[in-house]
C-alpha cells in the first residue's frame with residue numbers, strides 16, 4: 001500500500017473509531033446494544049467468507065483459488081464447522097479454543113457463541129503464497145431439513161452474521177442439485193446477510209454438470225425465482241456462473257464453457273480485491289451498526305413510553321376517584337342529616353371502593369396486555385407510521401429481523417429501560433445522515449487511489 005493510501009485509510013479508521021466511541025458507545029451501554037468492534041478485529045487481515053449449500057463446492061473453490069488441496073472435499077456433507085485459513089511460514093492446524101483465546105487474533109469475540117461453536121472452529125495455517133495478507137473462511141454447508149430446523153448446538157445464523165459483518169467479500173454458492181433457497185439458506189439470506197449485499201457475490205457453481213443449455217436455463221431460472229423471494233429488491237444481484245475445471249467431469253457438450261471460464265476468473269479477481277474493499281466495509285459496518293442501533297433504541301424507547309403513559313393514565317384516573325371520594329365525604333359531612341348520615345357515608349365509601357377496584361382492575365388488565373405484546377407487535381406499533389406509509393417498509397423489516405434477537409436478549413436481562421433522550425436520537429441521526437456520508441466521500445478518494453494502483457500493478461508497493 002502506498003503512503004498516500006495508507007494515510008487515507010488510517011484517517012478513516014481513526015474517525016470511524018471516534019464515532020463508535022464518542023457517539024454510539026454511550027447509547028449502546030444505556031440500551032444494552034452491541035459495543036464497537038475491538039481493535040484486534042479492525043486490524044485483522046481482509047477476510048473472504050464462503051457460504052452456501054452443502055456440497056456446493058465451497059471448499060473446492062478455496063482449493064482452486066489457492067491452487068492447492070488445503071481443504072477436504074467430497075459429495076457427502078464434509079465441513080460441519082468453520083475453518084479460518086491464513087498464511088503462515090509453518091503449516092499447522094489450531095483448534096477452536098486456541099483460536100478464540102489468543103488476544104493477538106481477531107476471533108476472541110466468537111467465544112460468546114458457546115463451547116459448541118468453539119469446538120466447531122479451527123484455523124489452518126499454510127505457507128501457500130496465495131494466502132498472503134488474506135484470511136479465507138470456509139463454513140459448514142447449509143442443509144434444508146424437512147422440519148425447517150437444523151440444530152447445530154449454536155446459533156448458526158448469528159455466527160454467520162458475525163463473520164459476514166467482518167468479511168470484505170462474501171461468496172454465496174449454489175449448485176445444480178439445490179438451486180432452491182428454502183429453510184436454512186433462506187434464513188441466512190434474509191436475516192444474517194441483511195444490508196450486506198454490497199459485498200455479497202452470488203455464485204451458481206458446478207454449471208459443467210448440465211448436459212444441455214435447456215437444463216441449465218431451467219435451473220438458473222429456478223435459482224433466480226427462489227432468490228427473488230429471499231432478497232426483496234427490485235433488481236436481483238448479479239449471479240456468477242462458474243465451474244472448477246479441476247473438479248469432476250469437463251463440461252458436457254451443449255453448454256458454452258468459454259463464458260463460464262471468464263466468470264470464474266471474475267470471481268477470482270473480486271476475491272483478490274478484498275483488501276481494497278476494506279475501507280468501504282469498515283464504513284458500511286459502522287452504518288449498519290448505527291441503523292440497527294436506531295431500531296433497537298426506538299423499540300425499547302417505545303416500550304418505556306407506553307409504560308410511562310400507562311402509569312400516568314391510571315395515576316390520573318386513580319386521582320380522580322380519590323378526589324370524588326373526598327368531595328363525596330365532604331358533602332356527607334356537611335349536609336347529611338343525623339338520620340341519614342350513616343347510610344350516606346356507607347354509600348360514598350361503597351362508591352369509592354367500587355371506583356378504586358375498577359381502576360385497579362383496568363390498570364392490571366392494560367399492563368398485562370402491554371407485557372403480553374410479542375416482540376414483533378412491539379416493532380409494529382413502534383414503527384406503525386413508517387410501516388403504514390410504506391416508506392422503506394421492507395428495508396425497515398429487514399433491519400428489524402437482524403436486530404430482533406438483540407432486543408429480545410436486552411429485555412430478558414430484566415432491566416427497566418429508560419426513555420431515550422431527544423439528544424440521543426439526534427446524535428444517532430447525525431451519525432447516519434452526516435458523519436457517515438462524509439466518511440464515504442473520503443473513502444471514495446482512497447478507492448480511487450487504490451484502483452489506480454491495482455490497475456497499474458502497484459498494489460504491493
Ligand SMILES: Nc1nc2c(ncn2[C@@H]2O[C@H](COP(=O)(O)OP(=O)(O)OP(=O)(O)O)[C@@H](O)[C@H]2O)c(=O)[nH]1
Pocket residue numbers: 052053054055056057058059060061072073074075076077078079080139140141142205206207208209242243244245247248249
Ligand atoms: N462437476 C463439478 N464438481 C464440483 C465442482 N466444484 C466442486 N465439485 C465437487 O462437489 C463435491 C462437493 O464439493 P465440496 O467442495 O466438498 O463442497 P462444500 O460446499 O465444501 O461442501 P460441505 O463442506 O459439505 O458444505 C466434491 O465432490 C467436488 O469434487 C465443479 O465446479 N464441478
Ligand SMILES: [Mg+2]
Pocket residue numbers: 058059060072073078079138139
Ligand atoms: Mg466444505
